Amino acid sequence: MNFLNWVHFFIVFHVFAGTPHFSLTDSSKQLTTNFLDAAKRPEVFDWMVRIRRKLHENPELGYEEFETSRLIREELDKLGIPYKHPVAITGVIGFIGTGRSPFVAIRADMDALSMQEMVEWEHKSKVPEKMHACGHDAHVTMLLGAAKILKEHEKEIQGTVVLVFQPAEEGGGGAKKILDAGAIENVTAIFGLHVTPAFRLGEVASRPGPLLAGSGFFEAIISGKGGHAAIPQHSIDPILATSNVIISLQHLVSREADPLDSQVKFGHTRISGEKDVMAEHNSSSHLFDKRDLGSKPWASCTIYLYDKMLFQGHSILRAFLIASISPQVVTVGKLEGGNAFNVIPDSVTIGGTFRAFSKQSFEQLRKRIEQVVTAQAAVQRCNATVNFLEEEKPFFPATINNGDLHKHFQTVAGNLLGINKVNDMQPSMGAEDFSFYQEVIPGYFFMLGMQNPTLEKLEQLHSPYFKINEDVLPYGAALHASLAVSYLLKHPQDLPSAEGKYHDEL
Ligand SMILES: [Zn+2]
Ligand SMILES: [Zn+2]
Secondary structure, eight states, rough: OOHHHHHHHHHHHHHHSSSSSSSSHHHHHHHHHHHHHHHHHHHHHHHHHHHHHHHHOOOOOOOHHHHHHHHHHHHHHHHHEEEEEEEETEEEEEEEESSSOOEEEEEEEOOSSSSHHHOOOOTTTTTTTTTSSSHHHHHHHHHHHHHHHHHHTTOOOOOOOEEEEEOSSSSSSSHHHHHHTTTTEEEEEEEEEEEEEEEEEEEEESSSEEEEOOEEEEEEEEEBBBBEETTTGGSHHHHHHHHHHHHHHHHHHIIOGGGGGGSOOOOOEETTTTTTEEEOTTTTOTTTTTHHHHHHHOOEEEEEEEEEEEETTTEEEEEEEOOOOOOOOEEEEEEEEEOTEEEEOSSSEEEEEEEEHHHHHHHHHHHHHHHHHHHHHHTTOOOEEEEEEEESSSSBOOOEEHHHHHHHHHHHHHHHHHHHGEEOOOOSSSOHHHHHHHHHSEEEEEEEEEOTSSSOOOOOOTTTTOOEEEEEEGHHHHHHHHHHHHHHHSSOOSSSSSSSHHHHHH
């Protein structure tokens, strides 16, 4: 989406933000408010805790979630919920409701991380070097919790809720495989969440538009000629070459990205009648020059202030913008080479990640990483190969939240938790493969807080000391269920469709 479109998107969004067209009907409000109480019932809560602990003890990496998948199917069987399996190797797609359109999906990722758990507790990971340190054990549990609640209210569901238990989020791009399998083709909206210690228990956070960055990985082998460290003239030193490569990679963002892209910019625009036009620019700034707008890889802009005024008989919307963002990052996180004090090694391997919000910036970084590694290695007489590992670690697009679904989320979460518990969130350079869904289906991703200030402080995601506050489980279950059910109530079936046969519809 180019910048003008972003401007219009946000203007239209904000103009309508003041109108109550996203309010829930009384029955929907009543139904979904009860979902939190339903999820907190001891028999549901204790059941979820048991499932989560079982998953935590038996973490499985991406596309190896066979026991996780089996546990999910066993629980769905007990609940009487039909499903498709296998999808994307270990994935499970469940169905609750009429079996007919409209279809709305709620998604949980299933995989663990390759790391050793350092938390000493009764339900510590039983598998060395594998750990649910990103909370996906809680995500699976919350989706099962939602399934249980929804099944109890199946008669009130006007359409079909599709449960997406997805493998391999941690770099494996399981979401893409679910899509490639055609498993959720007729779904018209999808919701996903992630637990976070960054917000308090009972609070949520998100934003419309760009939320998380597009992400890619690279690995480079820099080859020289090994030899005695005291006789360097007989060797070609890949360690020195690699040092220069890393320094040069760090110049990509600081020297080649437009520094203005991370600055605050002001301007104003107007909407006249039905036609949206970017008609006026702040005369003190060249930043909204049309040439700039067309070429810049803008990823986000936020309206700071707008007002309506009459101008020559037309209603004019003036909007002042704070427009950033095309942030980028390149980090080398892996460096392996040499294992003796007095030996120049043959080769060095480095690996890292690069991230950006716009596709243009992302492609530019990819191109320049390859050029910089090979050319800089050549300066020191080394050869280099760069591998972007797209087979094992596909590039993730940026996570871009749908504006209408943002309003839906605010209404539903506000109703369930209280509107003061629904926080705005700044975009983050983190990445999520939920973005693959959002490329083809309107989607919405949000963060679910679990920090309790009266208890111990929870560690960040991916920490070996990461812990889940299990009190979060009912909140995730209730939010999943509420978002899906109230979406269906607001989007009644438009067209008659075949009788409820899941495989005919999806
Ligand atoms: Zn993670
Ligand atoms: Zn995660």
